[in-house]
Amino acid sequence: MLRRVNPVSEEGLVVRIGDSSFPPSFRTGLEYAAPARGTWNIVHTGMLIPESHQIFVCAESCLRGVVLTAAEMGAQDRFSMINIRGGNIIDGMEDLIIDGVGEIIAGLKYKPRCFLVYTSCVHHFIGCDLPLVYRTLRERYPEYDFVSCFMNPIMRKSGLTPDQLMRRGLYKPLRETKKDEKRLNIIGNDFATDRTSEIRRIISGAGYSVSEIQDFDRYDGYLSMSEASGNIVFGDAALAGGKDLEKRLGQKLLYLPYSYDYGRIAENYRLLCEHMGCDIPDLSADIEAAEKAVKEAKSVVGDMPVAIDYTMTYKPLGLARFLCERGFNIARVYADGYTADEKDDFERLRALSPGTELWATVEPRMRAAERTYDGKILALGQKAAYFTGTDLFVNVVENGGMYGIDGIRRTAGYMIDAVKHPKEAKSFIQQKGLGCTCVFE
């Protein structure tokens, strides 16, 4: 029968920030996966390329997760698979992929423009000659683009992670073409940047246009991103893609990282304006609007504890520090690791709120830890909602398109809405790929 295993020791599972130094570390070993599934995976992200078709080549157990991701999106018509069996490992994999892809192309009832072929851990371990595979496919089927994609989580500590590789692969079909100096791309995000974000106004104010992959429902439109003179990258995971495009196509990489610090945001815009050859505009009205929204959020949230997790924002400590400076009671932050650029936020938060607890999420004892909180708590993110058992939560993943000063304003709005409109987390957070099409809706 099902039973709870409580209580568990919390040593090494949670630490008060006041008792910690940067970067806080948690014990590594076995890992647990909470049922908060809103973050996107490589299937969701790959589907952003319009008129593309995905082919996964892997073992049955690995296929199941991706085929059902596509099915839950209602996108199984854009998805095929090649099942690896034991004998394939001994016989070699090159012919299996080449012949399998050919069979799939022959059997498709529509004509995509591009194939994303995902190889897996197995191919790397047997030394599959992937350059030969792709060279052969491109020779046999010159009318299609083929993108080398990867589902090899075992390699996540061996160079680029599968997520970074996916965000790089997303733009591999872009090709050398005549540049439009007045055009920029924003790349590497699952969500389109909010129309209300001041970055769009700054870009258009300088006489530039800006494109994102989400703007296009046809492949030719997507390929027109090749014409941009530069690529704006917000997140670390997309940096490899930006560097690749800079090297291959000469598109200037503009790394303008997510931040909850007005000074850092202004520095981002200084770099952007420098590229565009214009002056940085006055941002005081944007800041005033954001501060007003945050003040309103504070009046609604009051002293209610707040928990933040890494699935909602790429900078959980930055958001925690920002809110803490404005009087919010930051009780918990959930993340298993932190990036070096969060050190200043960590130190500031430690000084302001030494009692804030930093919790791991994949540590095995999180499976047995009480998923409740003593009293009301506002959760920012799906994992924070799950682990605290609250019905007051912001259901956003991966920043959800929010960026810059406007992103802060919108975050405050989400917080107000979360407090005013309780919802049962179980009904919301188990859906994969929040924001994608979903057959459950």
Next chain:
Amino acid sequence: MGVCSALFELGGMCVMDDASGCNSTYNTHDEPRWYDSDSLVFITALTENEALMGEDDKTVADICAAAEELRPRFIALAGTPIPAMCGTDIPALGRVIEKRTGIMTFGIQTDGMHSYLSGCSKAFAELARRAVRDPGGKRIKNGVNILGLTPLDFSVGKPAESVARAVAEHGFDVVSSWAMGSSLDDIALSGEAAVNLVVSETGYEAAKILQSRFGTPYVVGTPCGGFAGRLMSALEEALSDGGSRTAVAPSSDGDTVIIGEWVASASLAAALDIAAGIKARAVCPLESKLAGNSEDRIMEESEVTDALIGAKTVIADPLWKPVMPETAKFVPLPHEAFSGRIFRRDIPDLTKEESILHIISEAEK
């Protein structure tokens, strides 16, 4: 996924030896009990270097550390493609872990290249070998173990409960249900049952082991609609003569085809025959040992066409529909092991006669 699904409710700790994140497939698509329970299912978060350098010591140490804190009733370690390729001796690791922790440990040599049938079967087989106590001659008259109950074949809620109820309603005492609704302690007493009912192929290996250990006969079949009566008669016959038997027979004729796990599909075929004289053939897309004819097993998409030649009606999971012949009537019958949670709310309770009649009416529309 099979190993974890089979053992989920028994208070153990299941560990997949695989890369970080790979456990989310199981948690999301195969385990409807995940959100509300605390059952311990983890992953070793294997990395390239650990796999290549054979760092088994780390795997053992991590499992022992977690077991010390979480105190599971048993531990199950299951292999996946990369450990299989590297030749990781999972059973040996299981023995080392058991020696260090003093906790019964199953090292299960799965490889991620087979269906859930393989993992479930191996997990239930380990229970039959090691978790079931010798009854010392004690027998519960009319005592039945139900073998092969997992959400992958029966989803959650009513279908699994109904199987036990159908058995009890025919005058049998359910000693244990492997493994939904029973504890490890219940299963330890399984040796006292007089007969075993194998309701899916996942329980078949365990039944054979229990027969070998205690002489307990088994009967293969799922109590679907009107077929339940015939199945219970087979149980009584097994009790009477001590012989094992398969209550469902592979059929090679009929223009209705049922695609799914073989025991359930063949039992449904029998129920359709009893209810409306419909002759149906069970076709299994899994590596079944029970499916009698090779043409009734389909392992490749290209084999589907051959298997469905002449079919006027196909009863199968909705995700099969895109490869169905346009000439055949398609009747959806969701199967959690195939489509996961997508159609869960439409999964019928096939023990109920009304579910059988609904399928018949859909087929006749």
